[in-house]
Amino acid sequence: MAQKPSIPKGTRDFSPSEVQKRTYIFDIVKKHFQTFGFQPIETPSFENSETLMGKYGDEGDRLIFKILNSGDFLNKVDDATYTTKNASLLTPKISEKALRYDLTVPFARYVVMHQNDIDFPFKRYQIQPVWRADRPQKGRFREFYQCDADVVGSQSLLQEVELVQLYDVVFTSLGLTGSTIKLNNRKVLAGIAEVIGAGDRLVDFTVALDKLDKIGEEKVKQEMMAKGISEAAIEKASPLFSLSGSNAEQLRALQHMLSASETGTKGVEELSFIVKSIEALGLQSARLAIDVTLARGLNYYTGAIFEVSAPEGVRMGSIGGGGRYDDLTGIFGLKDVSGVGISFGLDRIYLVMEELGLFPEAIDRSLEVLCINFGETEAMAALKLVTSLRAAGIKADLYPSAAKMQKQMKYANNRNVPFVILLGEKELADGSCVLKNMANGDQKMIKLSKADVIVQEITSA
């Protein structure tokens, strides 16, 4: 007896209607990337391990899927290394390649390798799957698509402004109105840490601060304390916990608080520029909100930080994020190339849209008309008709065998086909066919010579 097949945890199969819906999202996103002047690139599914390892922190290294070397790979390991059973020592000896963990690091590698062929500023977009050996949860998979748009080679803050616009346009097009684009700046965070005297604890400070909306003020303070941040420093930072009001009000408060910090002041200026520009330009449906508690990975961001949260009432983590990184290509030896990018969490966007019922109803209409098969001679005539309908761009098909009519009709019904054509002995005799509207049951007799009338009926429905 064959074993029941299965797929690895955290991976998914996509059925026809799911693929259709995903394609719908992809197409909208791509369309807007292109209207903003971004160009597509693709990179390999797997990279050399050195390219990826150490770029995402220890946690990241653990989550990278390593690919075992081919051949008799254990033979090449010396006994000493082998017997230590130390994964971090042994892994580099038996694995030289790893699956892509995100699109940003491979992109940095790409820019460095192709720097002579690229005209800067380079605006590229990339939509490809990435893999993480994470433990799956809702909206969290081990294989998922990332969808990034980055600009490298320009320090202008106008790029940040445009990326906010891009988020707005894409989410509006998808019908995901009412999403909030949260904005922060790494320099502001650094400034705060500096002013309160916890400059050396920047990462611990921001990681804790990032959890404010989730675990509350008290627990954040506890966590900061546990990480060794002094009580006095936490006391100085406490105005942050109750920072509220409009973007302008928050900016004023930050400006005041950070006046002693050069970095912090610079950060506030950058935030102000983006906020004012967006106010002047206007957004279609999204809201831009300053959120000083927004931290994100922190690993390579140096300026603006973005994060998009799903519309109110949907339980889902962020559906997009990004930021400014001043020295991403530096790790591969190319200095002074500033970049800024955003990412769309397509799998999560899909889940949110499904939950809110935002996909167009006709999206999985894979067939617009089905011809019933009445037998050899009728089928020939039907196929001729189907051919001309297809030439006119109609998704048409002929049932392949002269099965019972009930069966054929049921098939049409299950496939959600809006029209059925009946071309049997009677119709063939006077050169016509019957076009049946499956939604209301109406039937029309139409001459076979007038295929354009049939096309008209189908497309206008």
Next chain:
RNA sequence: GUGGUUGUAGCUCAGCUGGUUAGAGCGCUAGAUUGUGGUUCUAGAGGUCGCCGGUUCGAAACCGGUCUUCCACCCCA
């Protein structure tokens, strides 16, 4: 990586403190209906109870392991 949770028919799930041949709804197949689907009625097919091992006269149920699902943490899209 830590703690918890889930797994029974194609799908959604019942199945009592262990006790005959494991059930329902939906779906599927066939018929009522020899040129008409979505409604109705009738009949039928379909399950080594996730997998491996253990306890027991007897396990879907109890125990151990493993895989999977979902959740919280870590981290993140």
